[in-house]
Amino acid sequence: MKCTPDIDLRDVEEMNINIDPIQAAGRLTADAMKAVIAYGDGYSVCDNCRKPFRLDYIEKPPIATFHDDLAAFVGMDEARVVPGARRGFQAVAGTYVQKGDPVVLTALSHYTEFIAVENAGGVPHEIPKDENNIIRADAAAERIEEVTRASGRPPVLLFIDHVDYQFGNLHEVQEIARVAHGYDIPVLLNGAYTVGTMPVDGKALGVDFVVGSGHKSMAAPAPSGVLATTAERAEEVFRTTQIKGDLTGRTFGIKEVEMMGCTLMGVTLMGMMASFPHVRARVDRWDEELANGRIVLDALRSIEGTVVKSEMPRRHTLTRVDTSASFDLIAETHKKRGFFLSSALNKKGIVGVIPGATKVWKFNTYGISRAQAEYVAAAYIEIAEENGLSVVSP
Numbered sequence: 001m002k003c004t005p006d007i008d009l010r011d012v013e014e015m016n017i018n019i020d021p022i023q024a025a026g027r028l029t030a031d032a033m034k035a036v037i038a039y040g041d042g043y044s045v046c047d048n049c050r051k052p053f054r055l056d057y058i059e060k061p062p063i064a065t066f067h068d069d070l071a072a073f074v075g076m077d078e079a080r081v082v083p084g085a086r087r088g089f090q091a092v093a094g095t096y097v098q099k100g101d102p103v104v105l106t107a108l109s110h111y112t113e114f115i116a117v118e119n120a121g122g123v124p125h126e127i128p129k130d131e132n133n134i135i136r137a138d139a140a141a142e143r144i145e146e147v148t149r150a151s152g153r154p155p156v157l158l159f160i161d162h163v164d165y166q167f168g169n170l171h172e173v174q175e176i177a178r179v180a181h182g183y184d185i186p187v188l189l190n191g192a193y194t195v196g197t198m199p200v201d202g203k204a205l206g207v208d209f210v211v212g213s214g215h216k217s218m219a220a221p222a223p224s225g226v227l228a229t230t231a232e233r234a235e236e237v238f239r240t241t242q243i244k245g246d247l248t249g250r251t252f253g254i255k256e257v258e259m260m261g262c263t264l265m266g267v268t269l270m271g272m273m274a275s276f277p278h279v280r281a282r283v284d285r286w287d288e289e290l291a292n293g294r295i296v297l298d299a300l301r302s303i304e305g306t307v308v309k310s311e312m313p314r315r316h317t318l319t320r321v322d323t324s325a326s327f328d329l330i331a332e333t334h335k336k337r338g339f340f341l342s343s344a345l346n347k348k349g350i351v352g353v354i355p356g357a358t359k360v361w362k363f364n365t366y367g368i369s370r371a372q373a374e375y376v377a378a379a380y381i382e383i384a385e386e387n388g389l390s391v392v393s394p
């Protein structure tokens with residue numbers, strides 16, 4: 001069986017407009033693509049690794065500076081690159097959570113946060129969402145009280161998603177962090193959908209940890225991400241090894257326990273670094289991204305029966321819609337059934353919508369131009385009209 005990658009398959013990226021909900025902000029810049037080729041060898045960044053032997057001290061290429069820049073970018077004191085946001089969650093949970101400890105997450109937390117808790121032996125407790133699918137500070141306070149009463153001690157860690165993966169909603173992070181700190185609970189901000197797309201200032205939000213995903217939101221190869229923290233918490237989560245070989249007496253320098261020594265090498269790190277100047281600049285254009293998202297959403301809302309499930313007005317480009325009473329009505333009788341929508345979009349060069357999804361689905365307009373947004377908007381309206389749905393101004 002053939003196992004070499006079919007490079008032509010990637011035409012899907014080059015030739016189409018991709019509104020996939022999770023891929024939008026992770027697509028590589030041209031500079032990242034060049035870096036990926038140049039630094040393809042596994043140890044390509046290690047040629048100039050000198051004492052102290054650790055990734056974040058390497059000066060050529062400027063990895064040390066990149067770490068400082070990353071911390072500043074998210075308004076924190078220290079940062080490390082990690083193989084995906086999930087490894088950031090794991091490092092923090094590994095530091096604070098012992099077997100049986102209560103941990104607070106939310107009803108909209110990503111599964112990788114739960115697994116980080118499970119991996120450390122913790123017991124997860126969710127803060128409920130309100131009727132608008134927002135996680136509120138008063139619900140957090142109530143849940144912390146309940147969990148504290150039931151467990152006989154306060155939770156040891158709280159995870160809050162800056163923007164959740166289901167609705168793309170923003171939550172009451174600052175207020176929740178304030179509540180958690182009232183109980184001495186450290187707070188981890190999951191910025192998988194925000195770090196690299198919109199401005200994020202961890203200190204201003206009052207959180208202890210900011211975690212971002214390189215391949216989701218920083219135009220970087222997978223798996224990559226960032227874990228940033230305050231100077232105080234850095235001593236805990238970035239603690240160095242104390243262990244010794246019992247026969248040889250060997251020690252292991254300043255390798256960090258939660259980082260397993262060194263983290264991203266070669267392609268992932270250099271891709272992330274090459275995109276970083278673009279990523280740092282693009283967060284200032286967040287308003288333009290929101291405006292493009294509105295163009296597409298307004299078109300969808302003009303199709304009678306379509307309901308927006310995400311908060312309005314939109315504060316993120318990831319949006320969930322319910323088209324059970326619009327596009328799904330067509331699916332009932334169309335010869336392609338539910339596949340008619342993705343198929344019609346694909347014919348117009350629009351990809352990323354799950355084939356067959358005509359009830360509740362998500363899309364993300366991040367990174368498309370205004371002209372492309374107008375094109376996508378017109379495409380949805382055209383497909384609706386061709387299939388007999390009425391279109392009215394929202």
Ligand SMILES: Cc1ncc(COP(=O)(O)O)c(C=O)c1O
Pocket residue numbers: 083084085086087110112161163164165190192193212213214215216224225
């Ligand atoms: C909200 C959210 N958090 C965390 C993750 C995990 O990110 P990563 O793949 O960088 O570990 C994802 C991605 O799947 C996500 O959607």
